[in-house]
Amino acid sequence: MQGGTSAGVQRLRESSQAQPPVFITPEPFGDQTIATLGADFAWEIDLARGSAANARAAGADAEAMLWERRQTEAAVAAQVVRAWLDLARAEQLAHLLRQRLAAMDRMLAIGAKRIAYGAALSADFAPLERLRAETEGELPLLDHAARNAVRRIAVLTGEDPVALAARGLHKGLAQILVTPAALTVHDPRALLRLRPDVQIAEARLIAAFERAGASRAALYPSLSLVARLLWTRRVRCAFRSALQSTGGSSISVRCALASVPPTLPARQPRPSGTGACWSR
Incomplete structure (x- = not known):
């Protein structure tokens, strides 16, 4: 699972030559300051248990x-x-x-x-x-x-x-x-x-x-869910703001150039009661 936030301010200025001004009217394309605030969220479904294997490897x-x-x-x-x-x-x-x-x-x-x-x-x-x-x-x-x-x-x-x-x-x-008489x-x-x-x-x-x-x-197809939320507002304008949201999913497939064994040898479980008495 991944997520992130983004923020930015953009200042736009259109040339007055783009549209001729009307007599005794303000210039239609003045300076514009736009503030944006967004959030991204992505979640990859662990279909092949690869993330769980990475977590167990990190624990080991x-x-x-x-x-x-x-x-x-x-x-x-x-x-x-x-x-x-x-x-x-x-x-x-x-x-x-x-x-x-x-x-x-x-x-x-x-x-x-x-x-x-x-x-x-x-x-x-x-x-x-x-x-x-x-x-x-x-x-x-x-x-x-x-x-x-x-x-x-x-x-x-x-x-x-x-x-x-x-x-x-x-x-x-x-x-x-004193030297002990017998050893265990x-x-x-x-x-x-x-x-x-x-x-x-x-x-x-x-x-x-x-x-x-x-x-x-990682060789198996992976399914990811992506969502994005974007809020846009024009500065000095109380009613000109917009909220946009997008979502979707993606499927990615990786190919291997070498043969991979179908199964991995399973590790033997540790016998209980044989660990050392160490303090963490």
Whole structure:
């Protein structure tokens, strides 16, 4: 269905030579200002269901765009989870290294007492001192990895990295996160349908089939109903106005230069209950 409006003002001036003036009479063809206001209306009857197919194709395109947005959301959420896992790993490794350093310090304290009493030599504990120095040198790397993970979480979640680090996000994280003893295994087919890229491909396939149906419907004759309403008035003349209306119908036929299959393969309906719980 299509419609439109139009408006215009036209000024006409006829030459006095077109008709000689009569003595002591005004010029019959003076300046004329005509104002027009019109409205058009056209409606094409969807006999072959081409418009309905285009509407379904547009709906499938909108659904594909929705799933593309959800795919971006899932990618951001996955990056946030990965950053959390990297932060937890760095904190747990740093916690284990501190426990090892505490154990080495106790062993070195015992060794210092033995050396003081003459029961051992300093060379006997030199390898342990080197191992402790190497272990202590790994702590700055883990602290840097933890701070980097905090910054990634802040960027992905829209937080201030400095404020998030000052809040103590990683304090006690090694004791909070616990590895689950068992994982729940779901149906692989149901999990596959939860993927946004699969939903995008399915929506685009549906849109392509619907557009093919609309192109096939365009080969059939189409019937259109047209109506026009025009109002004309002469300016400065209160009684010289006219209202005109026209209507009609038209039939158009398109020809194809290539063969078109008589039917299109029907798409399989989606099983209910397998969609992801996404918020619109």
